[in-house]
Every structure is written in C-alpha cells, then in structure tokens.
Amino acid sequence: xxxxxxxxxxxxxxxxxxxxxxxxxxxxxxxxxxxxxxxxxxxxxxxxxxxxxxxxxxxxxxxxxxxxxxxxxxxxxxxxxxxxxxxxxxxxxxxxxxxxxxxxxxxxxxxxxxxxxxxxxxxxxxxxxxxxxxxxxxxxxxxxxxxxxxxxxxxxxxxxxxxxxxxxxxxxxxxxxxxxxxxxxxxxxxxxxxxxxxxxxxxxxxxxxxxxxxxxxxxxxxxxxxxxxxxxxxxxxxxxxxxxxxxxxxxxxxxxxxxxxx
Numbered sequence: 001x002x003x004x005x006x007x008x009x010x011x012x013x014x015x016x017x018x019x020x021x022x023x024x025x026x027x028x029x030x031x032x033x034x035x036x037x038x039x040x041x042x043x044x045x046x047x048x049x050x051x052x053x054x055x056x057x058x059x060x061x062x063x064x065x066x067x068x069x070x071x072x073x074x075x076x077x078x079x080x081x082x083x084x085x086x087x088x089x090x091x092x093x094x095x096x097x098x099x100x101x102x103x104x105x106x107x108x109x110x111x112x113x114x115x116x117x118x119x120x121x122x123x124x125x126x127x128x129x130x131x132x133x134x135x136x137x138x139x140x141x142x143x144x145x146x147x148x149x150x151x152x153x154x155x156x157x158x159x160x161x162x163x164x165x166x167x168x169x170x171x172x173x174x175x176x177x178x179x180x181x182x183x184x185x186x187x188x189x190x191x192x193x194x195x196x197x198x199x200x201x202x203x204x205x206x207x208x209x210x211x212x213x214x215x216x217x218x219x220x221x222x223x224x225x226x227x228x229x230x231x232x233x234x235x236x237x238x239x240x241x242x243x244x245x246x247x248x249x250x251x252x253x254x255x256x257x258x259x260x261x262x
Contacts (some may be wrong), residue, residue, distance in 0.1 A: 006055075007048060010041030020056035020202040021195060022049050022100075034070035034113055036088045043094040050099045054118025056206050057198035058098075058177055061105040067130070070115030073248050074109035089228035093143050095120050096221045101201050101213060105194035106130045107187055116145020117155065122213070125194040128172040138167035138260060140247030142234035146224035154179045168211070193221050
C-alpha cells in the first residue's frame with residue numbers, strides 16, 4: 001500500500017494511502033502530553049483532511065508508549081491557552097467539527113484530557129495494555145474536554161458518574177465491556193486494526209457516510225461547546241483551592257492525596 005506525506009502541523013504528522021485513509025500521528029513520545037498547541041495542530045490537520053478528496057477516513061495514532069497521558073503538570077508552560085488567548089477547549093470544539101470519520105488507535109494510556117481526546121473519534125481500537133482514566137477528581141478539580149457529553153454517551157450516565165467521581169483506571173478488557181473501545185486486539189496490531197476499520201469506512205460512498213455521520217453526530221459540536229463552557233469555568237474555580245494544589249503535589253510524589261475539602 002503506497003503511503004505519501006500529506007503534511008506536518010507542529011507535532012502532528014499526516015500521511016495518506018491509496019485507499020483514502022489518512023494517518024495522523026502525534027509525535028511527542030513517550031507520553032504524548034497534550035496542550036493547546038497540540039490540539040490546535042490536530043485541528044488544522046483534520047481540517048486539511050476534510051478539504052481533500054484523497055481523505056475519506058482518518059486514523060488518529062500516537063508515537064511512543066502512550067496514546068496521550070494528559071497534561072504535563074510539571075511543565076512551566078500553560079497547557080490551556082495559546083498565543084492568541086484562545087482556550088484549549090475552543091480548539092476541542094473545532095476537533096468535534098471534523099467532517100471526516102476518525103478511528104483512534106490506543107496503544108497505551110489515555111488519561112485526563114487524553115481520555116477526552118480519545119473519545120472525540122467515532123471509534124476506538126485498543127489493546128489489553130491500554131488504560132483509560134478520567135482522573136480529574138483525584139487531582140482536585142473538574143473534568144474537561146467535553147467528557148460531560150462524550151463519556152455518558154458511550155458508557156451510560158451511571159458508569160460515567162462512577163468513573164468521574166472516582167477517577168479510577170480502566171484496563172483494556174473492562175474498557176471493551178464498558179464501551180470505551182470498540183475492538184480489542186494485541187498491542188502490536190492496534191494501528192493495523194484501526195487502519196482496517198478506517199479502510200472499511202473509506203470504501204463506502206463518501207456522501208452517504210457524511211450524511212449518516214451528520215445524523216448521528218451533528219449535534220455534538222454545540223453540545224461540546226456548552227459542556228466545555230461550564231467545564232473550564234469550574235476548572236478555573238477549583239484550581240484556586242488547596243485540594244487542587246494537594247492533588248498535583250500527591251501525583252508528583254506518587255502518593256495518595258490528603259484532601260481537606262477547601
């Protein structure tokens with residue numbers, strides 16, 4: 001299968017093959033921490049794919065050990081805002097506006113905002129070694145990246161509430177049972193299986209796929225916009241608390257946090 005370069009945007013490199021399948025690879029190994037710049041780069045890459053008839057499906061993959069281990073709280077650079085002042089979640093809404101179907105290849109951890117990114121695509125292919133966690137409450141603040149919408153949409157409101165309240169990690173086998181991923185394969189076959197599913201989508205009539213997708217997902221961008229407006233406001237509020245500072249310290253020290261409720 002011939003694969004050619006399609007473009008590079010920041011740490012996102014895109015190739016496309018003869019079967020109309022684009023591979024968008026995040027290149028921040030091993031953890032692929034996300035920030036505003038990474039999500040903005042993905043937006044531009046996906047918008048370029050939307051505009052090109054050579055791309056009918058996208059595989060979203062990451063180089064390294066993890067799919068996306070969330071934000072890097074040890075970084076001195078702010079993760080949520082870009083040079084223009086646009087918030088990270090404004091870029092997240094743009095991602096959900098992508099018209100091309102997306103299949104995620106999840107070979108490792110999808111944690112915090114990384115889970116939010118993993119739930120943006122239409123489908124997820126994972127392996128037993130994958131880990132999923134909405135660990136925000138364990139850090140002392142509110143979840144984000146539209147998880148208020150995407151998580152209950154996939155696993156139901158009760159399971160979503162449990163995952164958000166506890167922040168516990170879900171392994172690949174349980175993730176498949178819950179509905180966090182659609183297929184479970186060996187780690188070395190994750191990207192191949194994701195590409196195979198994307199190829200199945202790409203050989204369908206593109207106008208029909210687009211029409212069906214808009215019926216199924218057309219309301220998502222506005223739902224994500226409304227959700228992230230509240231999510232970022234609550235994050236800003238809770239990041240002023242002692243519990244937030246304790247949560248980040250405890251994570252860095254790899255210990256159980258001692259929250260005081262203030």
